[in-house]
Amino acid sequence: MQNNTGQNRWGEYRERELAGLRPILKELGFELAADQPHLGGERHLTRPLGSGRKLVLVGRRDGARVIIKASSEAGGIKEIEHERTCREILERISFAYQTFLSPKELLFVCRGAYTILITEFIEQERPFVERPVEEQFALALKAFKAQESAHATTYAHARIIKNTFGEMRAAGYVKKIKRYTQEAKPHAALGEACNFLSHNMQTLEQYGGFLTHWDFTPQNIRVRGGDIYLLDHSSLHFGNKYEGWARLINFMALYNPPLAGALVQYVRDNRAPEESLALKLMRVYRLAELVRYYVGWLPNTEDNLNELAKARIAFWSEVLRAVLGDQEVPAAVIESYKQKRDSLRSEEEKLRQVGLH
Amino acid sequence: MKIVLASALFPPDIASPAPYVKELTRRLAGAHEVAAVVYGSFPERVEGARIVAVSKRRPLPLRLISFTLALWRAARHADILYIENGASVELPALLIKWLVRTPLIIHFGDPAAKKYFSQKMLLRRAAGTITESPPGRPEILPFAPRPEAALAAYEQSWSGHVRMLEEKFAHAK
Numbered sequence: 001m002q003n004n005t006g007q008n009r010w011g012e013y014r015e016r017e018l019a020g021l022r023p024i025l026k027e028l029g030f031e032l033a034a035d036q037p038h039l040g041g042e043r044h045l046t047r048p049l050g051s052g053r054k055l056v057l058v059g060r061r062d063g064a065r066v067i068i069k070a071s072s073e074a075g076g077i078k079e080i081e082h083e084r085t086c087r088e089i090l091e092r093i094s095f096a097y098q099t100f101l102s103p104k105e106l107l108f109v110c111r112g113a114y115t116i117l118i119t120e121f122i123e124q125e126r127p128f129v130e131r132p133v134e135e136q137f138a139l140a141l142k143a144f145k146a147q148e149s150a151h152a153t154t155y156a157h158a159r160i161i162k163n164t165f166g167e168m169r170a171a172g173y174v175k176k177i178k179r180y181t182q183e184a185k186p187h188a189a190l191g192e193a194c195n196f197l198s199h200n201m202q203t204l205e206q207y208g209g210f211l212t213h214w215d216f217t218p219q220n221i222r223v224r225g226g227d228i229y230l231l232d233h234s235s236l237h238f239g240n241k242y243e244g245w246a247r248l249i250n251f252m253a254l255y256n257p258p259l260a261g262a263l264v265q266y267v268r269d270n271r272a273p274e275e276s277l278a279l280k281l282m283r284v285y286r287l288a289e290l291v292r293y294y295v296g297w298l299p300n301t302e303d304n305l306n307e308l309a310k311a312r313i314a315f316w317s318e319v320l321r322a323v324l325g326d327q328e329v330p331a332a333v334i335e336s337y338k339q340k341r342d343s344l345r346s347e348e349e350k351l352r353q354v355g356l357h
Numbered sequence: 358m359k360i361v362l363a364s365a366l367f368p369p370d371i372a373s374p375a376p377y378v379k380e381l382t383r384r385l386a387g388a389h390e391v392a393a394v395v396y397g398s399f400p401e402r403v404e405g406a407r408i409v410a411v412s413k414r415r416p417l418p419l420r421l422i423s424f425t426l427a428l429w430r431a432a433r434h435a436d437i438l439y440i441e442n443g444a445s446v447e448l449p450a451l452l453i454k455w456l457v458r459t460p461l462i463i464h465f466g467d468p469a470a471k472k473y474f475s476q477k478m479l480l481r482r483a484a485g486t487i488t489e490s491p492p493g494r495p496e497i498l499p500f501a502p503r504p505e506a507a508l509a510a511y512e513q514s515w516s517g518h519v520r521m522l523e524e525k526f527a528h529a530k
Contacts, residue, residue, distance in 0.1 A: 133500070134500040137498075137499060137500060148371060149371065149372075151369075151370060151371060151372075153370060153396075153397070153413045153414075155413065155414055155415060155416050155417065155420075156417075158414060202399055205398065205399055206369055206398075206399035206401075207369050241369070261499075262499035262500065265499050266496075266497075266498065266499055269496075269497040269499075270494075270496050270497055272368060272369075272401045274401055274402070275369075
């Protein structure tokens, strides 16, 4: 029942917002594409239901595709404005040694109740995941190095970033994982993960102060001309150097294990031993966060989606145990999970997933 | 020989000259008593060397005072003081040069560092300057053959660099 309610509420919100936005966008010279990959499937579960909602839409102007982010709710507007501020500050940050590539902003406007941010759509020859693993590795490494080049170390740096990006320090990670551990009970056991972070706070802090993309996954990057463009600047913050690495490696543990292994091996071969520990700490933290995230789905889902949430909790808990034990996830476990997931996913979600990564 | 290195940058900092200073500390620590006085909260460990860290997350005057004190404590009984260019190290080094007789050599490892009056004054008191640095360590990449030749050249370059420095240190006054 709750599932339908959540889905219905999202559907109503979406239609209401689209009805209000269409004439404004038309007036601004933009039109919406018929196919909107970011509106359907499990999208209603990936955004908070009460506040902070926004629409991510594909549009066109003069034949060229654009990305439109729009909201009429205080939380969503704040998120759009925050993303824009992050982008602006990144362009003029004085302590970054490399530049970041991000889609060009075409328009930022407040019309009626709506705040609208329109950026260019980065056309790519092939999505990230369809490239050979060697190329994926090289691209990811290049993007991580660009992020790492922004390292806030001084009092003055801290003042610049504090109010815009926010900063996660060791105590913050430990506090959060303690909360996840409590909230995930009785569906998942995160105690060992929590202890592991609590006992290694110095390493967490040691590699803090780096710019990192909280959601560094293929759906948030696009590749053009051998360069990675980062999407969703609101996911950038200052924290442990390996937070973004951990997100991608955990993701690839499911989608492309050789790439996950290559990234771990790179850190082992080229960086200080403490950095391998920092990477492991962040992988554990991000996995605990993911398990907690799917535990949060349970009261809002039913039938297949509820079964899917349970399967996801079980699978990511398995990955967490493997990382804690310095083991690889058996291929059979991955395959079995993929089959179960595909059998439980709705047709609409399967459609949404096509080309998403 | 008791050697004190001083640098504004040290890993986990990634910018030049951080990797150079750590590698030099590691290589010198095998044959000498080495202390590195650096800015940072949790510098990476180097076996056999003492790393003295001064937090950068304090207002500028406070961290300059802390660094000066730390450098003075380390340098007063040392045989050589080897510092990286940059005002945040040059200024404390200039102050302690009035207090200790330890010979000082400046390494220009940070091309981005601005030149202030402190550098000009310190150069007058320095026993020498070094401008060269070995190249960065070649990366070992997962899908490529191990760069054996480049790694060998890197080792050779470092051996030569350390030999040259030891020679300079021995004759510095």
